Amino acid sequence: xxxxxxxxxxxxxxxxxxxxxxxxxxxxxxxxxxxxxxxxxxxxxxxxxxxxxxxxxxxxxxxxxxxxxxxxxxxxxxxxxxxxxxxxxxxxxxxxxxxxxxxxxxxxxxxxxxxxxxxxxxxxxxxxxxxxxxxxxxxxxxxxxxxxxxxxxxxxxxxxxxxxxxxxxxxxxxxxxxxxxxxxxxxxxxxxxxxxxxxxxxxxxxxxxxxxxxxxxxxxxxxxxxxxxxxxxxxxxxxxxxxxxxxxxxxxxxxxxxxxxxxxxxxxxxxxxxxxxxxxxxxxxxxxxx
Numbered sequence: 700x701x702x703x704x705x706x707x708x709x710x711x712x713x714x715x716x717x718x719x720x721x722x723x724x725x726x727x728x729x730x731x732x733x734x735x736x737x738x739x740x741x742x743x744x745x746x747x748x749x750x751x752x753x754x755x756x757x758x759x760x761x762x763x764x765x766x767x768x769x770x771x772x773x774x775x776x777x778x779x780x781x782x783x784x785x786x787x788x789x790x791x792x793x794x795x796x797x798x799x800x801x802x803x804x805x806x807x808x809x810x811x812x813x814x815x816x817x818x819x820x821x822x823x824x825x826x827x828x829x830x831x832x833x834x835x836x837x838x839x840x841x842x843x844x845x846x847x848x849x850x851x852x853x854x855x856x857x858x859x860x861x862x863x864x865x866x867x868x869x870x871x872x873x874x875x876x877x878x879x880x881x882x883x884x885x886x887x888x889x890x891x892x893x894x895x896x897x898x899x900x901x902x903x904x905x906x907x908x909x910x911x912x913x914x915x916x917x918x919x920x921x922x923x924x925x926x927x928x929x930x931x932x933x934x935x936x937x938x939x940x941x942x943x944x945x946x947x948x949x950x951x952x953x954x955x956x957x958x959x960x961x962x963x964x965x966x967x968x969x970x971x972x973x974x975x976x977x978x979x980x981x982x983x984x985x986x987x988x989x
Contacts, residue, residue: 740764741892742885745784746878747771750977751897751922757975758782758896768885770877772806774813776923787814787823788884790877793935794825795832800937802928811836817843824848824884826874850874858960865964872957875950879957886964892971897922900958900980903951906944915944959983 761767769784793799822844825833830847837843855861864870874880878898885893902919917933962983965972974984
């Protein structure tokens with residue numbers, strides 16, 4: 700009975716994905732495709748995990764045949780203007796939500812001031828709900844082009860259907876982590892090789908529960924020193940309802956599963972996907988042999 704219900708569910712989701720894809724094809728003549736047509740041999744994705752302290756030394760220099768992706772608050776580091784990433788990704792709504800707390804708004808203000816100093820061509824990708832805000836913030840810098848990505852996270856019960864739908868553009872992953880957004884974009888470009896650095900994916904180890912109040916604290920570590928806001932990432936928004944541990948861990952599991960699916964998509968497309976992070980909990984992406 701359970702298998703039959705799952706089958707019916709997947710059929711309905713598949714019909715929905717086909718319908719949405721048809722609208723995309725119709726609209727493609729009205730605006731440019733979200734995935735760049737620039738051809739390169741390799742994409743390097745730089746995440747902000749603690750291991751990047753050592754990984755940063757191994758990142759190859761940007762060349763005509765290499766595109767470099769940076770994420771989140773990387774622009775606030777001394778390495779940003781040295782590496783000069785030509786793509787930048789933001790997935791967390793804290794970058795544009797009006798109810799973000801004061802500490803995060805201060806961090807964001809510093810980030811936008813740095814991005815306004817970018818003097819090389821760079822494309823910034825974010826979910827569609829952040830497009831208007833980020834476009835307005837960065838519009839005076841003609842070097843930066845902001846593009847919004849429409850969400851279409853239609854999750855099938857069947858793993859094979861999820862992989863098939865990603866390959867054929869029928870659905871997209873759940874962008875609840877910025878690496879997923881960057882990796883999805885990179886895989887869609889069908890390059891020869893994708894390298895990932897600083898992807899520890901270990902933030903779940905930093906959860907702690909107060910033994911009196913049951914309050915769940917979260918203070919994920921980065922390769923740079925945490926700001927006051929990032930040291931209290933459990934309270935990003937004003938009047939925020941406290942998330943329970945099962946909700947947090949479900950989000951973690953969803954992230955790992957979507958990365959696994961993207962690794963399978965890369966494999967089927969003949970893309971050499973490697974995780975160069977010195978320390979990482981991602982077990983679905985192959986590690987390089989030195």
